Amino acid sequence: MTAKQQMKYGRLIPVMLCFFAMGFVDLVGIASNYVKADLALTDAQANIFPSLVFFWFLIFSVPTGMLMNRIGRKRTVLLSLAVTAVSLMLPLFGDGYGLMLCSFSLLGIGNALMQTSLNPLLSNIISGDKLASSLTFGQFVKAIASFLAPYIAMWGATQAMPTFGLGWRVLFPVYMVVAIIAIVWLSSTPIDEEKPDKASGLVNCLKLLGTPFILLCFIGIMCHVGIDVGTNTTAPKLLMERVGLTLEEAGFATSLYFIFRTAGCLLGTFILQHLSARRFLAVSVVCMLVAMVGLLVSEAHYVIYVCIALIGFGNSNVFPIIFAQALTMVPDKKNEVSGLMIMGLFGGTVFPLLMGVASDAVGQNGAVAVMSVGVIYLIIYTLRLKK
Incomplete structure (x- = not known):
C-alpha cells in the first residue's frame, strides 16, 4: 500500500465511525416501543417519537447546507456529534415523557446536521464513479449501529444488574461513548475540503426543487425513510398483533430488518x-x-419474517443511489443539494404519523398500506432514471 493510499484510508476510517454514529437515530424505532409499553401509550401517541426525531430534518437540513459554506463540512460534522452525545446523555436521568421528547428532539437535530454534512464530507475523500458505492458502504456501517440497538436494549431490559438500573435505556450511554470517540478521532484527522459553495440563502436553496429531477429525488428520499422508519416501528407490532409475541420476542424483527439492510449495503x-x-x-x-x-x-410468522428481510434488503441502497444521482445532477451546489436531500428525511415524520392513525383504525395492515404508497412511488422514480 502506497503512502497516498495509507493517508486516504487513514482519513476514511474516522469518517466511517461517524457513519456508525449516524445510525444511532434508528434506535428510535425500538425505543418508541419500549416507551409505549412503559407509559401505556397508543400507536398514534408512541409514533410521535420517531415523527419528532425526523421533524427536525425539515427545519435544519437546508440551513445546515448553508452552515457548511461558512464553517466547513468537518466542523459541521463535529457539531452534529456533540449534539448527538448530549441527546444520548439525557435518558440517564430518567424515562419521563418530557425527558424522552427532549432526548429524541436533540437526537433528530444532531442527525439532521450529521446526515447533511457527512455525505458531502465523504466526497472530499472519495469522488467520481466510486462515490455511490462508498456512500453505500457508509450506509452499511450505519446499519451495523441500527441492528445492534434492539439487541442492546433487549439485553438491558432482561439483565438488571449490569445495566445499573437503566434497563433498556443502557442503549443510550453505550452509544454516547462511541459518539465521544468519534468526536476526538475526527477532530484530529486532517481533511482537505473543496472550496465552499457560493453563499446562498434559504430561498435559493429551495429553488433547486424547481428542477424536476431534484424534486423527484427529494420525494424519493421521503419515501425511502418513511419505509425505513415505518418498518422499524411496525415490524414488532405486526408480530405482537398477529402471532402474540411479547415485545422482547418481537424486537428481533427490528434486528432482522437491519441485518438484511446491512447485508444489502455491503453487497x-x-x-x-x-x-x-x-x-x-x-x-x-x-x-x-x-x-x-x-x-x-x-399472518404466518415465517412469511412475516421473510417479508421484513426483503424490505431490509430492498431498502438498503435506495438512499445512496438517490443521493448520488442528485449530487451528480448539480455538482456545483453539493452543500445545498445535500441539505435538500436530507430535508427529505422529513418523510420519517409524515409516514409514522399516517401509519399510527391507520393502524389505530384498522390494525397494522393500515400501516403496511401507507408504506406501500412509498414503494409505488419508488417504482415510478426508478422508471425515470436514465439507463
Whole structure:
C-alpha cells in the first residue's frame, strides 16, 4: 500500500465511525416501543417519537447546507456529534415523557446536521464513479449501529444488574461513548475540503426543487425513510398483533430488518461497481413490493419474517443511489443539494404519523398500506432514471 493510499484510508476510517454514529437515530424505532409499553401509550401517541426525531430534518437540513459554506463540512460534522452525545446523555436521568421528547428532539437535530454534512464530507475523500458505492458502504456501517440497538436494549431490559438500573435505556450511554470517540478521532484527522459553495440563502436553496429531477429525488428520499422508519416501528407490532409475541420476542424483527439492510449495503458496495444504479434500484424496489403484498395477505410468522428481510434488503441502497444521482445532477451546489436531500428525511415524520392513525383504525395492515404508497412511488422514480 502506497503512502497516498495509507493517508486516504487513514482519513476514511474516522469518517466511517461517524457513519456508525449516524445510525444511532434508528434506535428510535425500538425505543418508541419500549416507551409505549412503559407509559401505556397508543400507536398514534408512541409514533410521535420517531415523527419528532425526523421533524427536525425539515427545519435544519437546508440551513445546515448553508452552515457548511461558512464553517466547513468537518466542523459541521463535529457539531452534529456533540449534539448527538448530549441527546444520548439525557435518558440517564430518567424515562419521563418530557425527558424522552427532549432526548429524541436533540437526537433528530444532531442527525439532521450529521446526515447533511457527512455525505458531502465523504466526497472530499472519495469522488467520481466510486462515490455511490462508498456512500453505500457508509450506509452499511450505519446499519451495523441500527441492528445492534434492539439487541442492546433487549439485553438491558432482561439483565438488571449490569445495566445499573437503566434497563433498556443502557442503549443510550453505550452509544454516547462511541459518539465521544468519534468526536476526538475526527477532530484530529486532517481533511482537505473543496472550496465552499457560493453563499446562498434559504430561498435559493429551495429553488433547486424547481428542477424536476431534484424534486423527484427529494420525494424519493421521503419515501425511502418513511419505509425505513415505518418498518422499524411496525415490524414488532405486526408480530405482537398477529402471532402474540411479547415485545422482547418481537424486537428481533427490528434486528432482522437491519441485518438484511446491512447485508444489502455491503453487497451493494460491490454490485454498484458492476451494475447500473437503475437496474439495481429496480431489483431493490421489486423486493419491497413483494414484501408489502406478503405483509398484507399473510399472518404466518415465517412469511412475516421473510417479508421484513426483503424490505431490509430492498431498502438498503435506495438512499445512496438517490443521493448520488442528485449530487451528480448539480455538482456545483453539493452543500445545498445535500441539505435538500436530507430535508427529505422529513418523510420519517409524515409516514409514522399516517401509519399510527391507520393502524389505530384498522390494525397494522393500515400501516403496511401507507408504506406501500412509498414503494409505488419508488417504482415510478426508478422508471425515470436514465439507463
